Amino acid sequence: MDGASEVDTSVTLDGFRELHAQRDRLYRAVALAVGDAALAADAIDEAMTRAYTRWERIADYASPEGWVYRVAMNVARSALRKTRREDLWDQPPETSVVDDQPDLELRSAIGRLPVKLRSVVVARYLLDWSTADAAEALGIPESTVKTRLKRALTRLAKDLEGEAG
Amino acid sequence: MNTLERRLADTLRHEAAQLPHEEATHTLIPAEQNRTAFSRPGLVAATAVVAVMILVLPVIWLGAGRRGGESNPDTSVTNPPATAVSTPPAPATSQATAPDEILGAVLDLLPDEFDPNLATPLLVMEGNPEEVATQYLETRLPYLNVGVSRVEEQDGYTLVEWAWGRFLVETELEQGHRGWLLMRRTIRGLEILAATTEGIDLSDLTIGTGNLRGVIQSNTDDFLGADVLGLDENPVTSAPNPDGFTPGSDFPWGTAGAGTPPLALDLPVAEAVIVRVNRVGGTLLSISEVILNQDSSTGDRTDDQDGPDEELVGEGEEPLAWGTAGESRWVLVGWHLSVPDKPTQACTGVRPVVDEDWCTLPDAGGPLVHAQAFAVGEGGVIVLRTQPGVAQVRIDTDLESQVVEVHGESDGYPPTAVLGTKATPVAGVLTPLGARGEELGEPIPFSVTEYVRTPAGG
Numbered sequence: 001m002d003g004a005s006e007v008d009t010s011v012t013l014d015g016f017r018e019l020h021a022q023r024d025r026l027y028r029a030v031a032l033a034v035g036d037a038a039l040a041a042d043a044i045d046e047a048m049t050r051a052y053t054r055w056e057r058i059a060d061y062a063s064p065e066g067w068v069y070r071v072a073m074n075v076a077r078s079a080l081r082k083t084r085r086e087d088l089w090d091q092p093p094e095t096s097v098v099d100d101q102p103d104l105e106l107r108s109a110i111g112r113l114p115v116k117l118r119s120v121v122v123a124r125y126l127l128d129w130s131t132a133d134a135a136e137a138l139g140i141p142e143s144t145v146k147t148r149l150k151r152a153l154t155r156l157a158k159d160l161e162g163e164a165g
Numbered sequence: 166m167n168t169l170e171r172r173l174a175d176t177l178r179h180e181a182a183q184l185p186h187e188e189a190t191h192t193l194i195p196a197e198q199n200r201t202a203f204s205r206p207g208l209v210a211a212t213a214v215v216a217v218m219i220l221v222l223p224v225i226w227l228g229a230g231r232r233g234g235e236s237n238p239d240t241s242v243t244n245p246p247a248t249a250v251s252t253p254p255a256p257a258t259s260q261a262t263a264p265d266e267i268l269g270a271v272l273d274l275l276p277d278e279f280d281p282n283l284a285t286p287l288l289v290m291e292g293n294p295e296e297v298a299t300q301y302l303e304t305r306l307p308y309l310n311v312g313v314s315r316v317e318e319q320d321g322y323t324l325v326e327w328a329w330g331r332f333l334v335e336t337e338l339e340q341g342h343r344g345w346l347l348m349r350r351t352i353r354g355l356e357i358l359a360a361t362t363e364g365i366d367l368s369d370l371t372i373g374t375g376n377l378r379g380v381i382q383s384n385t386d387d388f389l390g391a392d393v394l395g396l397d398e399n400p401v402t403s404a405p406n407p408d409g410f411t412p413g414s415d416f417p418w419g420t421a422g423a424g425t426p427p428l429a430l431d432l433p434v435a436e437a438v439i440v441r442v443n444r445v446g447g448t449l450l451s452i453s454e455v456i457l458n459q460d461s462s463t464g465d466r467t468d469d470q471d472g473p474d475e476e477l478v479g480e481g482e483e484p485l486a487w488g489t490a491g492e493s494r495w496v497l498v499g500w501h502l503s504v505p506d507k508p509t510q511a512c513t514g515v516r517p518v519v520d521e522d523w524c525t526l527p528d529a530g531g532p533l534v535h536a537q538a539f540a541v542g543e544g545g546v547i548v549l550r551t552q553p554g555v556a557q558v559r560i561d562t563d564l565e566s567q568v569v570e571v572h573g574e575s576d577g578y579p580p581t582a583v584l585g586t587k588a589t590p591v592a593g594v595l596t597p598l599g600a601r602g603e604e605l606g607e608p609i610p611f612s613v614t615e616y617v618r619t620p621a622g623g
Contacts (some may be wrong), residue, residue: 037184040187102180105174123467125174
């Protein structure tokens, strides 16, 4: 067999390993965006599964982790639409003696954001993606990402003003 | 980054750190880099392999039709020589075809005019792929111990391999056939879109000219029977030998043509027909089947591309329409929402614009239209939620006036139409119309929201 024509699966799977190393980070991002940790874990696993089975294609994407975030968001939102679930943003915040105390007002305001806005906020401020990267990941124009970020920040600011007043 | 943005980032990081640690549910990279150990279909098949070990193939003698045998088959259809279709699945078949090549291999055996995105289903029922396949195979190959040997998913379709004889279990018998059932999951259940048999090639058949015409090829000498049926399962009036046909009884095959392969068909047909081809040898040995339409468009989709962007469609959702607006692809999806103590609601939403999902209770009355306009990229999509009595909607804008036909009320879909817009301005009024074009209700203004237009030259 001509060795040159063989697929180097070790290289291929090394690439997937790098993506899979991001699983926990992406899981936490999806959980905050959709407000459900268990659902987010299932969604990330589903997205990772899809990425693995299509890795030869996904590997060529500029941002495989963006693709996984987007697919996981779709999977999670699909499940959310079909069932009524408790939102983690509605639950009391977790606190510990070693952590800083949570910003309760802002936490409450974030929980009131629609998922559409929250998914962009999480991509930008938790995953620390640029607006272009977030646009690529979510499959929407960068101008829409900027619009949604602006709307989200405006709503958060108004909510904080309301609570302060 | 301003103060609010810093607070936001800090709060998100704090909340993320508080989330429970969720272990991955899969071992994502097998130690031996064996993909089949990871794939769910592979696991299903592996589990089913164990199940098959207890199945025994009944001894049947089917006269002629052995692969590579002499071409003097017994073409009479006899009484049932063996037991009916068996469940659960019994996979003892080869895994020769790679999972990502199956759909292409199946489509290669079907007419070019067959479009799985738009195909009329042969059977729709609730259940898992094995159950639906078994139900179908019981009706098509009632006298054989046919089983399901493999289930795969590819590009949004479910592919189920059927098999009997030596393809299903280890046996000294040479006899056996196998093929695939192409299925699609919809909000109505699993739809069987086509059945194929390994070695039987229907790709030459065409229906576009008003005649069903073409040559059916086979890679064995087995006798072929071809039926061309209306959707009521009766032979089309132009079938050469419809006399004495009683579906399911004394002459259930070969009404449109019968003989050793290749088998040529040429008969005038109208509208949709079922093309059903069997190998025959003492009984019906295999099944290839598809519905062909003179006009393959189902009318309730505004497709302007080959298929929906699969990443925009969630599990359990059905893509009802899709297209491109501006430079962005969009998909209208439908799903069912179960709410405790309330009727199931039919819902639709547009991806990637995801917040404006609509759900309606069944049997809502009145000739009303609700419109929602979305921006997708630099184009827009208008979704029309209509109610019974509305057959069309007139769309008037400053630039154009057009009528969009409303589809879907008769087959259980939410009565929804979609107009993909590529022009500006995307604003105007909608007027619901009855079947004769009469106006129903009041015109409704609409405009695309969040519309972002790139100025010419800028």
